[in-house]
Amino acid sequence: MTEEDKKLLSTFEARLRHLMYLHGELKRENTEMKQLLEQREEEVARLRSDYSELEVIYANLKIAKTISSTDSEVKDTKQRLSKLVREVDKCIALLNE
Numbered sequence: 845m846t847e848e849d850k851k852l853l854s855t856f857e858a859r860l861r862h863l864m865y866l867h868g869e870l871k872r873e874n875t876e877m878k879q880l881l882e883q884r885e886e887e888v889a890r891l892r893s894d895y896s897e898l899e900v901i902y903a904n905l906k907i908a909k910t911i912s913s914t915d916s917e918v919k920d921t922k923q924r925l926s927k928l929v930r931e932v933d934k935c936i937a938l939l940n941e
Contacts, residue, residue, distance in 0.1 A: 845853075907924055 907921075907928070
């Protein structure tokens with residue numbers, strides 16, 4: 845093996861080691877990114893759950909306010925209650941299927 849061949853082999857080995865190092869770094873980074881993504885997905889799910897709960901609380905507060913309102917708002921209250929009854933009926937129908 846000539847001196848030039850040895851240099852080429854040495855260069856090849858160095859580049860191969862560098863590529864292996866870069867591969868390891870990218871695998872590590874990929875693992876970190878997957879963990880971060882999983883954390884973000886869990887956070888999004890938690891926030892969606894919180895949002896749903898807040899929507900229910902808000903709707904209940906609106907109903908409570910409407911019920912405690914004056915006689916001029918009785919019609920609106922009846923409409924909201926009718927809407928709730930229809931939603932409950934739909935849910936029951938879905939459960940019976």
